[in-house]
Amino acid sequence: xMAEVTLYYQERADGGRRSGLYVDGSPALGVFVxxxxxxxxxxxxxxxxxxxxxxxxTSQEAARAWLADRADDIRAVxxxxxxxxxxxxxxxxxxxRREWQTGRGPxxxxxxxxxxxxxxxxxxxxxxxxxxxxxxxxxxxxVG
Numbered sequence: 001x002m003a004e005v006t007l008y009y010q011e012r013a014d015g016g017r018r019s020g021l022y023v024d025g026s027p028a029l030g031v032f033v034x035x036x037x038x039x040x041x042x043x044x045x046x047x048x049x050x051x052x053x054x055x056x057x058t059s060q061e062a063a064r065a066w067l068a069d070r071a072d073d074i075r076a077v078x079x080x081x082x083x084x085x086x087x088x089x090x091x092x093x094x095x096x097r098r099e100w101q102t103g104r105g106p107x108x109x110x111x112x113x114x115x116x117x118x119x120x121x122x123x124x125x126x127x128x129x130x131x132x133x134x135x136x137x138x139x140x141x142x143v144g
Contacts, residue, residue: 002054003052003056005057005066006050008022008047010045014041016033017035019136021063027144028057028060028143030140030143042114044113044115045113045119045122047109047112050108067137074133081098084098087123088120089111094113097110
């Protein structure tokens, strides 16, 4: 039976950022970076990367290794997505979805932006995420 592994990233209106990894709907890793002084949890944009696999990580340590093994593929998918969304995303047709082929099989990505200014700028935001991916995924901590 195939399992679903989901890597997510969210940016909030107050500048806060949340990212993590779910394995078959259960949280494995996550991190939240506080935003500005005035809390506003409304999301500006988010993305989900989803893999179906018959060999999902079975522990938090395995989840971290699973991400590390796929770091180059994840960066490549984020860069391809940024290229596709270079001029933005139509907020009436979201989430935007694509399936990309990687060295480890297909990965589906969904990207959504909640406000017009975030929708126009989402390609740059995804590119920024790709550029700092190497420092982001090691910061994900065990959840639960």
